[in-house]
Amino acid sequence: MTTDFDIRFAIDPVSAATMNTEELREHFLIDDLFAPGAVNWTYTHYDRMAVGGAVPAGGALVLEAIKPTGTANFLDRRELIAANIGEAGTISIDGQDYAVGSRDMLYVGMGAKDVRFSGKGAKFYLLSAPAHASHPTKLIRQGDAKRLEMGSQETANERTIFQFVNADSVKTCQLVVGLTSFAPGSVWNTMPAHVHDRRMEAYLYFDLKPDAFVVHLMGEPDETRHIIMRNEEAVISPPWSIHAGAGTGSYTFIWAMAGDNIDYTDAEKVGMDELL
Ligand SMILES: O=C[C@H](O)[C@@H](O)CC(=O)C(=O)O
Numbered sequence: 001m002t003t004d005f006d007i008r009f010a011i012d013p014v015s016a017a018t019m020n021t022e023e024l025r026e027h028f029l030i031d032d033l034f035a036p037g038a039v040n041w042t043y044t045h046y047d048r049m050a051v052g053g054a055v056p057a058g059g060a061l062v063l064e065a066i067k068p069t070g071t072a073n074f075l076d077r078r079e080l081i082a083a084n085i086g087e088a089g090t091i092s093i094d095g096q097d098y099a100v101g102s103r104d105m106l107y108v109g110m111g112a113k114d115v116r117f118s119g120k121g122a123k124f125y126l127l128s129a130p131a132h133a134s135h136p137t138k139l140i141r142q143g144d145a146k147r148l149e150m151g152s153q154e155t156a157n158e159r160t161i162f163q164f165v166n167a168d169s170v171k172t173c174q175l176v177v178g179l180t181s182f183a184p185g186s187v188w189n190t191m192p193a194h195v196h197d198r199r200m201e202a203y204l205y206f207d208l209k210p211d212a213f214v215v216h217l218m219g220e221p222d223e224t225r226h227i228i229m230r231n232e233e234a235v236i237s238p239p240w241s242i243h244a245g246a247g248t249g250s251y252t253f254i255w256a257m258a259g260d261n262i263d264y265t266d267a268e269k270v271g272m273d274e275l276l
Pocket residue numbers: 150159161178179180189190191201243255264267
């Protein structure tokens with residue numbers, strides 16, 4: 001097995017506004033998460049959120065420390081959520097096995113030492129942020145998530161937000177994570193848009209057909225840019241940026257935040273007339 005990482009520095013909005021397509025993709029797009037037999041990380045300087053992928057492909061993958069965490073074990077000072085976007089798999093935490101079904105997420109508290117991923121068709125999307133306390137490891141199924149029904153068919157944004165982590169169900173230090181899926185024909189996510197300077201965010205788009213893409217919108221509300229995103233690609237949303245998108249077809253996405261509070265509702269709405 002291999003463990004690899006790259007680092008993304010935090011970009012300010014003035015610099016981002018000068019970037020061309022290639023530069024925007026280099027700084028914000030993550031297109032190399034899922035490779036068989038590998039754990040791939042993108043370590044960001046946005047709230048030190050690390051975004052990764054682990055594809056066991058029939059073998060076993062060990063969560064290894066990477067240089068940027070500066071610790072003996074990856075989770076010595078961090079918490080983790082592993083979301084399975086593939087077929088059923090297993091995650092073992094210090095000898096205890098958790099059966100993680102398709103679309104289940106496993107929260108792993110700070111201090112877990114031996115973390116192993118396995119499963120032939122399993123595909124784990126990983127999110128990790130610095131932690132200050134050790135909360136219990138917990139398996140979260142989609143059926144356990146708090147549901148928010150949003151949007152309408154008329155505005156092509158009818159969707160269900162599944163809050164896998166919310167204050168009543170799962171205790172975390174920084175991570176707030178969920179999944180959003182769409183009613184047939186609806187393609188717009190997070191429109192009307194919002195920003196939340198308290199928390200950075202990352203989106204993983206998946207369930208896209210091979211020729212489909214999502215036009216992901218980012219930038220300050222009056223200075224927007226787009227990134228064309230294919231299946232199973234993630235994008236970093238800086239704290240100053242909107243994060244929204246429209247697909248050329250159906251898709252699902254996982255959103256994840258880290259930062260100064262864990263209040264999902266604490267966001268500034270951007271009026272439809274404010275976007276430029
Ligand atoms: O801060 C919250 C996140 O941006 C997402 O939860 C938004 C979302 O899933 C949606 O509107 O479809």
